[in-house]
Amino acid sequence: MMRRRTILRAGTAAIAAPVASVALTTGAAQAAPVRIQGVDLSSVPKGEARGAVFRYANGTAGDPVRILQEGGANYVRLKVWVNSPDGYHGKPQILAMARRAQALGMRTLIDFHYSDSWADPGQQTKPAAWQNLSSGALEQAVYNHTYDILDGLRAQGTPAAMAQIGNEINGGMLWPDGRYTNWPQLGRLLTAGVRAARAASPGIQIALHLAEGGNNAGTVWWFDNALAQGVSFDVIALSFYGYWHGTLDDLQFNLNDVSARYGKDVLVAETAYPFRTDSKDSHPQIITAREPVAGLPAIPEGQLQWMRSITTVVSRVPNNRGLGVFYWEPAWTAVPGNGWDPYDPNSGNAWENQALFDYDNRALPAATWR
Template sequence: MSHTSPPPVSRRRALPRRLIVLGATLATAAAVLVAAPFATAASTLTNPGFDSNGATQTPSGWSESGTTSASKSEAGGRSGGYQLAHWASSAYTVETFQTLTGLASGTYTMTAWTRSSGGQNASYISLRNCGGAEAFAYIPTSSSAWTQISTSVTVTSGNCTVVIRSRANANNWINVDEVTFARTGSTGGSGGGISIRGVDLSGLKKNEDKGAVYYDANGARGDAIAILRSGGANYARLKVWVNPVDGYNNKARVLTMASRIKAAGMKLLIDFHYSDSWADPGKQVKPAAWANYSFSQLRDAVYNHTYDVLSALRNQGTTADMVQVGNELNSGMLHPDGSYQNFNNLGQLLTSGINAVRAVDSGTRVMLHLAEGGNNSLFRWWFDGVIGAGVQFDVIGASYYPYWHGSLSSLQANLNDMATRYNKDVVVVETAYGFTTAQKDSHTNIFNSSLASAGGFPATPQGQVDEIRAVFNVVRNVPNGRGLGVFYWEPAWTAVAGNGWDPTNPNSGNAWENQALFDYNCRALPAVAVLGTA
């Protein structure tokens, strides 16, 4: 399908910058254990603290599979007198699991307190055979301190298997205690209610390297990922550039950040820009190395680049849970070849990237992402075009900044239409709001008093909280549980010298610091805690 021009773009920005801003793989099936479920009589966990029969090879109520000698209950634990332990003197793969039956349909959440020696190939908790895709959370490997992790799933089959799994090297260990499994939401569609409480952390590593520090709401210095995780964030987004001048957001940096994100028990969304710098509706520039490629070479480059990054993530045990093939694709990608003016070419480029995602891990979900979340005519035109070109994908992503992209009601109408028209799950993959109009550095901020007026919320910490809650509420009200959740864009991008908006200019400033989730004293704002409750 071919079109000559897109629908009018509302509130187009005119600044020389990126203008619209927000584990081992399960595909290695040989390492995944297929275990016969142990059915309990009730729909509640038996022996959730591993205390019922003391130190034993098989804790009461639980079953084991794989290297069963590596799983046992032993003295210790976060509470009570015992804990689950996975350990062996040689490499091992083991699962400790329990199946619950007679469950009402709805969203359920598993939590567990965990600690680890580190060094495992993959250690995680998961919910399996619940009627849809397995949901899991990795056990942190960065320290031996007790850490609570969680994962949620939509139960549609009446049953669900609670799993604790290790694929580990000799003498690696994990401990698990105080496991819970409880219903947290009503019946929905494939989304099952809000499951994504995300943050885009693409700029965090550079910020840290340039001297940024972070404090929690009580003033205790800490890791920004841990602070956001404790506030309820369960998903992180990382952008990928091909060969950026500053050396950040490339494959190597993404691998480093992915390890930290997965270790924190969060899921991972990878956002391919297919550029050396910002890609957005007004700027889709080819990477310099691809500038003179023919179309067939460009199509192959999309596949190879996508496969290279994602397979490296898989091989280090941090498989992407979701992938964006392109960023804010209103005008297409890799101009001029993949412009909106030729949906056939655009469709081929998108399909090439999607095929690479599927080749690495068939369970990874694919998102296509547009800006202007309140612009329904744009979304209909664009998705009709790519679907007409044969592109197959899973999730529709939308950027929504209320000061640029219309009313909350227009966002609601658009997301509702996308979910029902295309039978797809939807995500607000970028949003943000200012907690002040004051500046921290000398660079003029994007969010100012005029945009605060247009956005409809005061430029205060409470206004920031209210905007986040409002966007979550829109997504929650998408029909049939198709609204998956929300990502907050760059909550940790505070003002530090050397990490401005322009990766080619180390003297450029930050136009975003008043929309971060950390104030000008680097302390977590109230909105951090809202991530888990909105």
């Protein structure tokens, strides 16, 4: 997640029955239970190295992983970059964070970007070291990289519970080889990652992740093509930000439809909501609207209600197919040196108003939204 551009393609007619309108959860209502209550903590190692401090709501300093785990989180999501320019999001950080998570009884989801930096619908740049590889060699590189990370986790006794083969791959990955316009090659690249994950970590769940939470036609088009190429997977993972990806009704319909259509569990792999509109540092925020979603102000209570509402949507997917929700980067606070651009150590943070820690570093109410 950083830049967003949804790739839309026509899909076949939806098969799910119409869903009742989803109202925003308000007042003291609690979120319905789901199996995965996750937090993406990819920024934590670099933040801590740059001096980030995290506090409980009462002001007591603490470990951000523990603070969120005590609030109900049971999964940690961690992104992997191949050769990151800032030296983070690689194997050493993944192994260390997995140990921290397991020590607190949490499981891990490993999010492979197959890039040296951000991969999302607007950019899927091949790692510099892979730029001139032939198609077959690129598939082998995907296999080797995936295997190396997951085998390392297994070898240290912290095997990943789930792996994403690509991040927000609406338009494919490893452009130009794996663009959505070349499904045979994209299918081979995805299959290389899937094969490596299952070989390195038997029993792991495989997720394929799109930024299409509210777009049923686009989701169906994509997964129809993936299945036509013989790509094997277990979980349909979708990003859903209410200010980008449609309404909660759209999300409910899409989750219900694709879980029934393909017989797969579904997961909201990314979501977030602002608790204020201004910046703590000098870098402008991505979301600054007073009501990013109509009727839901950008205040701590609005953030809390968003998380309760989206979790309730996932809990309503028929046949217990709704796995859960991950909050994206709840601990990415504004700390000098931990900005959005890994190539520029002076870049700022565009996300601190959507963290689950306020500008005094205290846990917000949504840190215990479950």
